[in-house]
Amino acid sequence: MPQGPLDPNYYDIIVVGSGAAGLTAALSAKVSSPDLRVLIVEKAPREWRxxxxxxxxxxxRTAHDGLPSLLPLVSNVPPELKDKIDLAPYTTEDFQHDLQRVTGGRIDKELGAVLVNDSLDTVRWLKEHGNVDWWLSFRRQAYEVQGRWKFWGGLALTVKDGxxxxxxxxxxxxxxxxxxTSFDTKVERLLLNGEGxxxxxEVSKQGNADSKFQLYAPSVILCAGGFEANRELRKSFMGPGWELAHVRGTPYNTGDMLLAALDLDARKAGDYSHTGCHSVCWDADSPPDGGDRDKTNEFTKSGYPLGLMLNVRGQRFVDEGVDLRK
Known part of the structure; x- marks a missing residue:
């Protein structure tokens, strides 16, 4: 057991996962209380951070009052361009409606309200504390019409270099x-105190299962619950056939922390057999078990709203025209 805050293996907060959620969680803790000892534990090597x-x-996606509320946030709009942009407000009502629509009304109302109502403040916070370089998404969410840039779809912000x-x-x-951040460090299990x-x-260094040691903290934040790169879990949670899907992103999202939480009776939410998942049309020639660090999302096939999508049985696969990058 830890000897207290002076123990080198003792931290105030341990964050598991170095993705956007993990980095933001660690940063938020440190911004709130600069004296906190915060550690990020990442199973992947540094080059896969x-x-x-x-x-x-x-x-x-953020609620906003139109162009005047977004211009102070972005760095890719020179003065001569700002008067040539048409960008309508995307209200909290618009955002809430889209959440209800894409989830078939099954969204958690309380969590949805936090997401919507705090969205613009979060974007501002990320710029101030996370050094996030926001851009207006001219390439993906706007068309130039008679010398004016017209935005659509409610998704106006992006980050430089994605x-x-x-x-x-x-x-x-x-x-x-x-x-x-401790890379190449796999969490083997969550530790409990005498009160449960x-x-x-408990962690181990990748490639050395015998190197297990303990890291202690009163607060552990799990930002590594993804199981996208685990064929068996995809099949188990989402049904037969999903084990054949290609992995868009990291091969290190194998569901370890999801299973660890479930082993401690964490409450499940959602029903994959009915709600499906967030997936995209992906190039058949892409790597099947992990993404390409150079191409990243460029394997996406986004032209399907302009035609019909059929499966091998000749059946319609989706309603291709139901939305257009909304």
């Missing part, structure tokens, strides 16, 4: 705050 966030387009830029910005902010509360984690 960033989890699945690295492989995204870095687009952010997911790569997001992880770079957040990683630099975390390092600047003195937060250490989380007391830390």
């Amino acid at each position: 960033g989890g699945n966030g690295y492989f995204t387009a870095g687009a952010y 997911g790569k830029g997001l992880i770079k910005n957040l990683s630099e902010a975390v390092t600047k705050r003195g937060i250490v 509360s989380i007391a830390g984690v």
Whole structure:
């Protein structure tokens, strides 16, 4: 057991996972209380830092009052361009409606309200403390019509260099705050104290299962619950056939922390057999078991709304025109 705060294996907060969620959680803790000892534990090697966030387009959905509320946040709008942009407000009602629509009304109302109502403040916080370089998403969410840029779809913000830029910005902010990330460090199990509360984690260095040791903290934040890279868990949770899907992002999201939490009777939420998952049309020639760190999300096939998508049985696969990058 730990000897107290002077023990080198004792921290105030341990964050598991170095993706956008983990980096932001660690940064938030340090911003709130600079004296906290915060450690990020990451199973992947340093060159695979960033989890699945690295492989995204870095687009952010936020409620806003139109162009005047977003201009102070972005760095890619020169003065001569700002009067040539048409960007309508995306209200909290718009955001809430879209959440209800895409989830078929099954969204958690309380969590949804937090997401919507805090969205713009979160974007501002990420710029101030996370050094996130926001851009208006001209390439993905706007068309130039008669010399004016017209935005649509409610998804106006992105990050310079997409997911790569997001992880770079957040990683630099975390390092600047003195937060250490331990790479190649796998959490084997969650530790409990005598009262049954989380007391830390048992870890091992990758490639050496005999190197187990304990790290202690009164607060452990799990930001590594993804199981996208685990064929068997995909099949178990989502049904037959999902074990054949290609992995867009990191091969290190194998569900270890999800299973560890479930072993401690964590409450489940959602029903994958009915709600499905967030997936995209992906190039058949892409690596099947892990993403490409250079191409990231460029394997995405986004042209399907313009045609019909059929499966091998000749059946319609989706309603291709139901939305257009909304």
